[in-house]
Amino acid sequence: MRKMANPSTIEAESFASTASISKDLPENHVKHLLQFLKLSGVSDPLPDHCNTKDFYSYLVLGILKPLNIHRGRVTCLVSVKPAFTNFFGGFHGGAVAAVAEAVAFATARTVVAEDKELFLGELSISYLSSAPKNAEVIIDGSVVRSGRNLTVIAQEFKLKETGKLIYTARATFYHTPVSKL
Secondary structure, three states: OEEOOOOOOOHHHHHHOOOEEOOOOOHHHHHHHHHHHHHOOOOOOOOHHHOOOOHHHHHHHOOEEEEEEEOOEEEEEEEOOHHHEOOOOEEOHHHHHHHHHHHHHHHHHOOOOOOEEEEEEEEEEEEOOOOEOOOEEEEEEEEEEEOOOEEEEEEEEEEOOOOOEEEEEEEEEEEEEOOOO
16 A cells, blocks of 8 residues: 555555555556546535534435325435535436435334334335436335334436436335333
8 A cells, every 4th residue: 555645656655645645556546546536526625504413414315306106105205406416417426315314204203103113124126217407306205014023115216307217226124112201
């Protein structure tokens, strides 16, 4: 491993001057990787207004719009705003996961009593395609199974315009009784 203490010829190295980089990697690969990371915003400082309680939740909920809510089923619309796109212009995978979690939680709440807390034990997502910037995506969440101790939710993400299936998700929530102290 070599220490990049002195960023000399590669401008992109300046933001990663403390990174430890293997000597086995060709310098041109390292240069391209560091440029990609820099362009992606890796290590950019987080603005102060983003450093508040529940900022992330409000950010995610700001792009969701509920369409239908029934026992065991929730349908929402999400607009892929530019702030939620990745380097390639598609819906960012982390944003997809955050939306999947929020919709899964809402779906589980339609069948789990208020006196039980839910915590996410598993979330799996299949990224089949990508939603482009400014696209609208319909998320259908439905309860697969709900018992005394857990609830399983299945979701399909489809492009509103074409109906094309782009992501699927499955979430498992564990139930815990609320303690009465």
